[in-house]
Amino acid sequence: MGTAAIKTANLSKNYGTVVALRGLELEVAEGEVVGFLGPNGAGKTTTIRLLLGLINPTAGRAEIFGLDCQREAVAAHRRLAYVPGEANLWPALTGAETLHLLGRVQGHTDAAYRDELIERFALDPSKKVRTYSKGNRQKLILIAALMSRAELLILDEPTSGLDPLMEQAFRHSISEAKERHQTVFLSSHILSEVEALCDRVGILREGELVEMGTLAEMRHLSALTVEATFDGSVPDLSKVPGVSSVEVTGRVVRCQVSGPVEPLLKVLSTARVHELLSREPSLEELFLAHYGPHGDAEDVPIHGG
Amino acid sequence: MPTTARTVTPRMSRFMEAEPRINLPATSEGRPSTMVGRLAARRSLRSGALWGVVFGVYIALQENAYVSAYPTAATRARVAATFGSNAGTNVLFGPANQLQTVGGFTEWKCIGIFSVLGAIWGLLLATKLLRGEEEAGRWELLLAGQTTRGRATLQVVIGSCCGFVALFAITAIFAAELGRSAKIEIGVSRSLLFALACVASAAMFLGIGALASQFGPTRRQAASYAAGVLGVSFVVRMVADTGSHLTWLRWLSPLGWVEEIQPLTHPQAWPLLLIAALTVISCGAAIRLAKVRDLDTSVISERAHPVERTRLLEGPWGLSLRLTRGVLTSWAIGIIAFSLILGLVAKSASSALGGSASVKRYYERLGINGVTTSDYLGLALLIVSVLVVFAAVGQVTAMRVEESTGRLEPLLVRPVSRRTWLGGRVGIAVAALISFGLLTALATWVGAVSQGAHVRFISLLEGGLNIVPPALCLLGLGVLALGVWPRATAFVAYGVLGWSFLVDVIGGAVNVNHWVLDTSVLHQMAAVPAVSPNWTAGAVLIGIGVIAALTGGVGFGLRDLVGD
Numbered sequence: 058m059g060t061a062a063i064k065t066a067n068l069s070k071n072y073g074t075v076v077a078l079r080g081l082e083l084e085v086a087e088g089e090v091v092g093f094l095g096p097n098g099a100g101k102t103t104t105i106r107l108l109l110g111l112i113n114p115t116a117g118r119a120e121i122f123g124l125d126c127q128r129e130a131v132a133a134h135r136r137l138a139y140v141p142g143e144a145n146l147w148p149a150l151t152g153a154e155t156l157h158l159l160g161r162v163q164g165h166t167d168a169a170y171r172d173e174l175i176e177r178f179a180l181d182p183s184k185k186v187r188t189y190s191k192g193n194r195q196k197l198i199l200i201a202a203l204m205s206r207a208e209l210l211i212l213d214e215p216t217s218g219l220d221p222l223m224e225q226a227f228r229h230s231i232s233e234a235k236e237r238h239q240t241v242f243l244s245s246h247i248l249s250e251v252e253a254l255c256d257r258v259g260i261l262r263e264g265e266l267v268e269m270g271t272l273a274e275m276r277h278l279s280a281l282t283v284e285a286t287f288d289g290s291v292p293d294l295s296k297v298p299g300v301s302s303v304e305v306t307g308r309v310v311r312c313q314v315s316g317p318v319e320p321l322l323k324v325l326s327t328a329r330v331h332e333l334l335s336r337e338p339s340l341e342e343l344f345l346a347h348y349g350p351h352g353d354a355e356d357v358p359i360h361g362g
Numbered sequence: 363m364p365t366t367a368r369t370v371t372p373r374m375s376r377f378m379e380a381e382p383r384i385n386l387p388a389t390s391e392g393r394p395s396t397m398v399g400r401l402a403a404r405r406s407l408r409s410g411a412l413w414g415v416v417f418g419v420y421i422a423l424q425e426n427a428y429v430s431a432y433p434t435a436a437t438r439a440r441v442a443a444t445f446g447s448n449a450g451t452n453v454l455f456g457p458a459n460q461l462q463t464v465g466g467f468t469e470w471k472c473i474g475i476f477s478v479l480g481a482i483w484g485l486l487l488a489t490k491l492l493r494g495e496e497e498a499g500r501w502e503l504l505l506a507g508q509t510t511r512g513r514a515t516l517q518v519v520i521g522s523c524c525g526f527v528a529l530f531a532i533t534a535i536f537a538a539e540l541g542r543s544a545k546i547e548i549g550v551s552r553s554l555l556f557a558l559a560c561v562a563s564a565a566m567f568l569g570i571g572a573l574a575s576q577f578g579p580t581r582r583q584a585a586s587y588a589a590g591v592l593g594v595s596f597v598v599r600m601v602a603d604t605g606s607h608l609t610w611l612r613w614l615s616p617l618g619w620v621e622e623i624q625p626l627t628h629p630q631a632w633p634l635l636l637i638a639a640l641t642v643i644s645c646g647a648a649i650r651l652a653k654v655r656d657l658d659t660s661v662i663s664e665r666a667h668p669v670e671r672t673r674l675l676e677g678p679w680g681l682s683l684r685l686t687r688g689v690l691t692s693w694a695i696g697i698i699a700f701s702l703i704l705g706l707v708a709k710s711a712s713s714a715l716g717g718s719a720s721v722k723r724y725y726e727r728l729g730i731n732g733v734t735t736s737d738y739l740g741l742a743l744l745i746v747s748v749l750v751v752f753a754a755v756g757q758v759t760a761m762r763v764e765e766s767t768g769r770l771e772p773l774l775v776r777p778v779s780r781r782t783w784l785g786g787r788v789g790i791a792v793a794a795l796i797s798f799g800l801l802t803a804l805a806t807w808v809g810a811v812s813q814g815a816h817v818r819f820i821s822l823l824e825g826g827l828n829i830v831p832p833a834l835c836l837l838g839l840g841v842l843a844l845g846v847w848p849r850a851t852a853f854v855a856y857g858v859l860g861w862s863f864l865v866d867v868i869g870g871a872v873n874v875n876h877w878v879l880d881t882s883v884l885h886q887m888a889a890v891p892a893v894s895p896n897w898t899a900g901a902v903l904i905g906i907g908v909i910a911a912l913t914g915g916v917g918f919g920l921r922d923l924v925g926d
Contacts, residue, residue, distance in 0.1 A: 113922055151670055153670050
């Protein structure tokens with residue numbers, strides 16, 4: 058097995074007394090597409106800035122393709138491309154001038170692919186950056202990163218400001234990158250985007266990685282949503298072991314089932330069930346279960362073993 | 363194997379509970395429609411008050427210096443006879459009237475320099491609060507409130523007036539209080555008129571800055587338009603003050619109008635009408651234009667599809683050159699124009715000054731033994747050196763802006779080391795500062811020789827190079843601040859410049875311990891070509907600058923990148 062594209066060991070960052078990142082252990086294999094989730098302030102951008110060598114860790118270390126992110130930053134940067142959530146570019150340069158400059162600085166540009174991306178993202182590169190909308194600036198920085206065909210793409214909320222059509226163009230580009238065996242590390246708030254693109258997902262919470270796994274693993278370990286419609290009277294499901302969040306609307310009951318479903322099935326078999334639906338949670342539900350108003354990741358972590 | 367799943371309980375997560383406590387100030391009681399003005403007032407008051415104190419302290423220093431250096435009527439008469447009709451000093455400080463009085467001397471030494479400083483304050487403030495806010499996108503947020511484009515601009519103008527009033531009030535308090543002294547004896551009404559003359563250009567250039575904000579598509583361009591008006595006004599004022607047959611030109615320059623007030627010698631209130639008219643008209647035009655134009659547009663618009671120029675955009679150094687060339691060219695033009703005029707008046711200035719015992723003593727304080735063309739140029743080049751040091755400070759603050767605005771990141775996340783970027787940026791600044799020294803020498807020599815003055819080019823070349831080390835030293839100190847205390851870069855750079863200037867002014871007026879004088883980067887310069895260059899002092903300054911820059915470079919390489 059080759060060197061990991063990203064590897065961190067006990068990576069930590071404090072700002073004064075504030076702990077931004079605590080002991081991050083992360084490994085992303087070459088060719089993997091990994092999603093990185095977490096609410097605002099969870100430490101996602103701090104992690105990325107540490108990987109890029111823009112800030113120094115308080116403890117621990119990070120490597121890109123085996124290169125130390127601090128001491129060998131320039132060598133590491135030759136192999137990666139980065140897209141920030143907010144593109145701060147030089148307002149007096151045109152889009153074309155910016156792409157020319159960033160391509161020269163990166164050292165490699167696939168000119169044909171660049172032109173294809175300009176067309177795909179419908180960007181007019183002859184305008185000054187100052188006159189671009191937020192979305193167009195984001196397209197520009199996306200094209201600058203993708204056109205390098207770098208081995209590793211580090212994307213920090215890369216689609217902020219893009220319309221749904223451009224969001225599709227972005228997904229298409231990441232799928233292409235995946236086909237080319239490029240590694241993608243994607244921090245995003247758009248859960249459907251992560252769900253559609255990523256092989257594995259990490260969830261960060263208050264500076265700590267609380268989840269890391271494939272979506273299938275996460276779903277398997279999480280609560281099941283069950284919806285039952287009754288012909289007769291509705292039984293009380295709130296006392297059933299493993300059942301929570303019971304909502305009753307007329308003759309329809311919706312609830313969450315954690316752990317074995319057998320106790321619930323026993324109760325349901327005694328009632329007149331007209332229809333029974335069950336489904337795994339979406340990534341959004343998984344995320345909200347951690348961070349939403351009904352979430353409580355503290356009590357029982359999703360990790361089952 | 364049974365599946366273990368998590369329990370979802372209907373209560374707030376620990377994360378949600380850990381939200382920081384919100385501790386906002388109580389809701390303001392002000393009317394929503396005046397909030398834009400209140401915000402502008404808040405942002406302008408502090409700088410207005412600060413500059414008011416600077417003006418006041420400077421007035422106090424000049425008045426006290428005069429009464430202690432020229433205590434008798436005879437010494438004062440000699441000063442008046444020497445400087446009263448001298449084109450060379452008039453060009454530098456404006457026309458001198460009644461130098462045998464403390465009022466005349468104060469007026470001469472203060473109004474010229476305050477006109478320039480006040481104008482810079484005014485144009486920077488107005489362009490920051492108007493075009494700067496619009497460029498940053500914050501103006502849009504304010505306009506979404508209970509206001510319109512025209513009303514919001516009016517509010518900013520009114521808010522800026524609060525800063526202006528603070529500037530005037532503090533200057534007036536200092537002037538009036540100093541005037542009560544038995545040694546100075548300047549009446550309250552004259553002191554107030556004097557304070558008004560000191561800050562008049564600030565009012566005019568607040569208006570011009572507001573108007574320029576409607577013309578320039580960026581804050582930088584708006585400020586450069588207003589600075590262009592100031593530069594032309596200054597040059598016209600200088601030319602007008604070179605000889606009596608050109609005095610009429612003063613009416614073409616707003617700075618000339620300020621000179622015409624002559625508050626402590628021949629008080630005239632009516633130039634204030636011209637000043638008020640220019641201020642009101644420019645503010646009114648700015649409000650009108652803001653009302654009729656669309657948000658994020660300007661009267662002078664940029665080309666929608668500019669010609670693509672990638673010649674310099676081959677790497678970080680080329681980008682640095684591309685980003686700084688406009689500013690550096692402007693500095694070069696300003697320094698050339700200023701130096702040329704100094705050269706043009708050098709011969710007449712030195713011949714008028716020659717033979718005066720008091721002038722010789724004045725020059726002796728600077729180590730100059732005689733009053734020749736070279737002697738005058740020695741003094742004049744010291745003033746050019748302040749411009750060059752200013753340019754150095756501007757370069758340092760521009761480097762910090764690249765970092766604080768996040769524009770450094772697109773480079774540093776690519777195979778560009780921090781030291782490569784910083785080295786290129788500092789290298790360009792060093793080359794520019796040395797070029798400024800050489801251009802100063804050349805322009806001064808051309809000006810002087812065209813008037814038949816006998817001054818060797820090699821002497822002026824030494825003089826031009828002599829003014830570079832202080833700028834290099836300050837550049838190095840600024841890079842040190844950038845490396846180890848980035849958020850204080852501008853504070854440190856401008857602070858060292860301000861301190862050096864203040865120490866030099868005080869040192870020129872009263873006896874100050876040499877240890878204090880040595881802390882000024884400006885004090886170390888010899889008045890070349892009047893005296894031989896002190897290359898040792900220059901080498902020490904450069905050495906300090908190099909060590910500071912290297913230390914700053916190491917710090918910059920090791921620290922986190924930080925925003926504002």
